[in-house]
Amino acid sequence: MTALWAAVLAGAAGCYAIKLAGLSLPARVLRNPRVERAGALLPIALLAALVATQTVTTGQRLALDARAAGLAVAVVAVLLRAPFLVVVAVAAGSAALLRLL
Amino acid sequence: MTSRRGDPPGPAAPSSDRAAVVRDALAVGVATGTYGLSFGALSTAAGLTVAQTCALSLLMFTGASQFAFVGLVGAGGGAVAGALTAVLLGVRNGLYGLQLSRVLGVRGPRRLLAAHVVIDESAAMAQGRSSPALARTGFWTAGLAVFVLWNLATAVGAWGARSLASPQALGLDVAASAAFLALLAPRMRGREAWAVAVAAALVAVAATPFTPAGVPVLLAALVTGAAVARRPGPAAPPPEPAER
Numbered sequence: 634m635t636a637l638w639a640a641v642l643a644g645a646a647g648c649y650a651i652k653l654a655g656l657s658l659p660a661r662v663l664r665n666p667r668v669e670r671a672g673a674l675l676p677i678a679l680l681a682a683l684v685a686t687q688t689v690t691t692g693q694r695l696a697l698d699a700r701a702a703g704l705a706v707a708v709v710a711v712l713l714r715a716p717f718l719v720v721v722a723v724a725a726g727s728a729a730l731l732r733l734l
Numbered sequence: 735m736t737s738r739r740g741d742p743p744g745p746a747a748p749s750s751d752r753a754a755v756v757r758d759a760l761a762v763g764v765a766t767g768t769y770g771l772s773f774g775a776l777s778t779a780a781g782l783t784v785a786q787t788c789a790l791s792l793l794m795f796t797g798a799s800q801f802a803f804v805g806l807v808g809a810g811g812g813a814v815a816g817a818l819t820a821v822l823l824g825v826r827n828g829l830y831g832l833q834l835s836r837v838l839g840v841r842g843p844r845r846l847l848a849a850h851v852v853i854d855e856s857a858a859m860a861q862g863r864s865s866p867a868l869a870r871t872g873f874w875t876a877g878l879a880v881f882v883l884w885n886l887a888t889a890v891g892a893w894g895a896r897s898l899a900s901p902q903a904l905g906l907d908v909a910a911s912a913a914f915l916a917l918l919a920p921r922m923r924g925r926e927a928w929a930v931a932v933a934a935a936l937v938a939v940a941a942t943p944f945t946p947a948g949v950p951v952l953l954a955a956l957v958t959g960a961a962v963a964r965r966p967g968p969a970a971p972p973p974e975p976a977e978r
Contacts, residue, residue: 647824652852663829677930678958707908716765716768721769724909
């Protein structure tokens, strides 16, 4: 089994274990406001970090290229409340167009 | 709806309410299914096989985690960093489960099945319903509809994109960023959300030259810990009158 397959299965097992723990633990865990806030903020931190690194870094270098322009178009699409697939498509399309020019 | 053992008591829902919940939940399933197409395409463009892509949708089955996994692997990040980030993003599903467990009232094998479909969409479709029966209808309809359509769409997207010669020429590298942005946008409510997002983005970019790929995103998760530790949270909301 390759390392990638192992990561797929381990990641899936971890995600399922968390879902099952949520349904199995007593609900009073949620009464802790710190738990609740951390739960709301954690995906924000991770997703923001993913947006930033996937847009302006290549490997271990910072790089400003067509991806930044594509993301700017995606921001506009999000502000216009475009559906998910449209946001992704216009971002990819504008980056591709820029690379053609 | 026949009442199962252990269901919390509640007024029976009129069938028109139930039909409306089912309709909403199915619409969410269709909308989510369509972005399974982009997940499938991105995943194979990132270098995963069609089988690995489909395994993620079948077994991991939580969109943001799957996008993060393939995004990090595609960017040259280690598979371990990809899996860790995916699990951290999955933590919110655990919190949904805590909120859902009482209203769902599932035990044994049914709980094992319910756990798999605890995701953003099913949790949202259970919330704010006038009765536990309607909440359960929303949860199960959305969860199962998303599961079926997400997996079908993943397979179609993965299969369609598997032979793309140059994902970059098609802008598929920015598609991942756009996907993360679209997942992030609905969560950006309040000053604290913005502060955490900006700080996390800065930490991740600043750490990039000095750490292996994938690690900057994990470091950014620490921003959450700092934000929660810095200031005690708001007082817990008073229990709802309907609670026991």
